[in-house]
Amino acid sequence: MTTRRVKDLAELPRDIPPARDLWPAIAEAIRADLAMKAVPDSRRRVGWWPAVGLAASVALVAVGVFIGKNFKQDQDQALAAIHTAAPDNDAGMIKASLRQAEYEKQRDQLWTEVQAKLNTMPPAEREKVGASLATLKKSIKDIEDALGRDPANALLQELLVNSSQEEMRVLTTVRDSGRQEL
């Protein structure tokens, strides 16, 4: 392979052919789109892909939370690791599911412990902290709902990962609050 230094923009080729023929995939997408439009509105279904997308996103969160929790990487590194670890085959999906199950188990356990902690707090404080935790929970639900409608949205995925990590951090903080460390 030879290299040559380009001195002027005009020297660059006007067209760069793609590495492979993209037309078959484009044609297939157009056909699917036309077929979808041909179906009456009442019979049109949202389809299964948002659910799969959401499931994949939740799996990403599970991986993200564990990366964040266990390795304490910063957010950018965690996100990079999540994208690297994104399940693109059955084995990857199974591993992600296991991590997700473990994450959900730990999260549920934390919520139980936090509830017990809230019960020991004075009423005003319990109400204030409880409301914040409910807000946190609702925010995650809102992001998940939005992801259900737009599963590929990178902003939503990032917010979900960060909010889920935040949930674990806050739950741990509340559970451990007031422990005499000295």
Next chain:
Amino acid sequence: MRESGIRSLWALCALGALPLACAANEGSVDRKVNADPKGEVLISNVSGTIDVRGWDRNEIQVTGQLDEDVERVDVETSGGRTVIKVILPRGGHDGGDAMLEVQVPSGSSVEVSAVSADVSSKGVTGTQRLKSVSGEITAEVSGDDSEVRSVSGDITVHGNGKPGSLRVSSVSGSLDLTNGAGKLDVVTVSGDARVHMGDSSEINARTTSGEFELHARLLKDARVSVEGVSGDLTLDLGNSAGLALEIESFSGDISGCLADGKVEQVSKYGPGTRLNSRTGDGSARVRAKTLSGDIEICDR
């Protein structure tokens, strides 16, 4: 059991048989110990107040009033480390106010742990770690690598304008930080946060539903990352070199007073707005993202 113990104690006091115990049970503390000028001071108190004051003596003085439910205040010092701990009777975690004033060498590192006690700190130049569950925290912080945390208590921090590293977090309490500089991490869930920073190299902030307001002067190559879910974000950033902005909201609005800022729709069909802009050499990078909160940004 505890009541009978107290009765016995008073009986002994009345008989003059236990003078030291009676002195300790009079409801006050006044202890003074020698201390390392840059030593470590750890203070814990469940309820009441903790006022930490830095002074120019190599001594630690602990004074204060104790509720009758407080058993005693331990002050132990060893190898540059002093531990001040309010002791409640076994199982007595709900009551027992102790109003402590602790004077420490100004260069000390201070760590305070409280439950409902209010915490205040002034004149300490070493690292501070101040934690309270529901008590308010008011602190002058100048030491590097300092941290202020609460669950439901409000936090007020005043920096000294010199670069340092500070972490402030609260779940439902509000945050008010003034005269900070250097590196800052702020986290709240539902509490509002208002931050005024001088020369800043790195700011990371996250809020769920609280409103976040940041006024900062960014240094060249500074990094700012602010994230919210439903809370509104207000960023007022000054930078003489220039900013590279990456602002995005899924369903909130983006507005402000940027000379070159043009907000665009993320998608032709769905919600979302984005602002990617660059001023000057763009050396200071600013990222702000929310789900449904509005973002307002100015660079003047």
